[in-house]
Amino acid sequence: HPTYQWVEIVPSLGGSGTRLAYGQQNDDNSVMVDMPFDLVYYGNHYGKIIVSINGVISADTTRFDMAGHFWYNFYNWPIPDPSTARAQISAFWDDIAFNGNTNGVYVWSDTTNHRFIVEWYHMYHRNTNATETFEIIIDDPAYHPTITGDAEITFQYNVINNNDSVVDVSTLDEVV
Numbered sequence: 001h002p003t004y005q006w007v008e009i010v011p012s013l014g015g016s017g018t019r020l021a022y023g024q025q026n027d028d029n030s031v032m033v034d035m036p037f038d039l040v041y042y043g044n045h046y047g048k049i050i051v052s053i054n055g056v057i058s059a060d061t062t063r064f065d066m067a068g069h070f071w072y073n074f075y076n077w078p079i080p081d082p083s084t085a086r087a088q089i090s091a092f093w094d095d096i097a098f099n100g101n102t103n104g105v106y107v108w109s110d111t112t113n114h115r116f117i118v119e120w121y122h123m124y125h126r127n128t129n130a131t132e133t134f135e136i137i138i139d140d141p142a143y144h145p146t147i148t149g150d151a152e153i154t155f156q157y158n159v160i161n162n163n164d165s166v167v168d169v170s171t172l173d174e175v176v
Helices: none
Strands: 030-041 044-052 056-058 088-090 104-110 113-126 131-139 153-159
Touching: 030 113
Parallel strands: none
Antiparallel strands: 030 044, 044 056, 056 088, 104 113, 113 131, 131 153
16 A cells, blocks of 8 residues: 655645636636646546546546536535546545635646646535645556556545535435
8 A cells, every 4th residue: 555645735835736727616616637647547548637626536528517617516426427527536525615825726747756646725625614635646657557557546635524414415406
């Protein structure tokens, strides 16, 4: 198993990451990001990923909602489910958001160690206001080979307060 070694990429904390721009909506939004190498996931090669505010990434860049946004569902339904993203990688899939000038989602291509990092920094849980900071590290399979040829993906958790509540889906007025 990997050894926990937090990789800080937030610039105000000494990192070299770039904060993703989600426009005016810092909740339930996603952006497409170019990968510096192919993400090999279950034998498929992907050059881009969707990074959701809600703690997930997806190599499926074809899913849009009616408003033309990339998939960003915050309900962590069982997988597989037709309403969720395909090729989904979930570090902390939940209804989280951010406020402020330094809080948010950051990415960094660590060319020295041949890996790509996504960090959700100082996010807050929409139901409880709990703070969450976690990251996904994707190793370049050309430099970090695996038996299957897929990329090794590591989840790391710096601050997690998983104090979620159960949602009665019969009361939802939104169809995803």
